[in-house]
Amino acid sequence: MSESQHRSSAGRVTLAVFAGLVAVVALSTAVDAVLHATHVLPAMGQPMSASLWWLAIGYRAVFTFAGGWVAGRLAPLPPMRAAGILTALGTLLGFAGLAVARAKPELGPEWYAWAIALTGPPCSWWGGVVAARNRNFKGDSR
16 A cells, blocks of 8 residues: 555545544434423433433434444445544543543533443444444445
């Protein structure tokens, strides 16, 4: 592989990881906004029941899976490289969120932050696995 091909491939991996991360953040933020606007979730800063925290964990897990899928689908071969990078980045962000939750308990229960930090990596990874399998099944030769 020439140096320009290597740079092009690295750039595509970076874009795929960024697209996966944007997908997770955008989907989570949009659903949060809709659920707050429709009063499914209370106003920002108001306490939430455990069942609502579990609801948030559920849809964030789905969106994290989708982010891993986006990264794996958009990446050059092998697609799991981008999904792996996104998973590692998500793990770091998850544990940063845990540190914030511990420092600012008024933002929500610590168990929620733990749940997000621990469910994110397998969801992101599995999204990448599904994207890779779909590409292999369809004969994608990018």
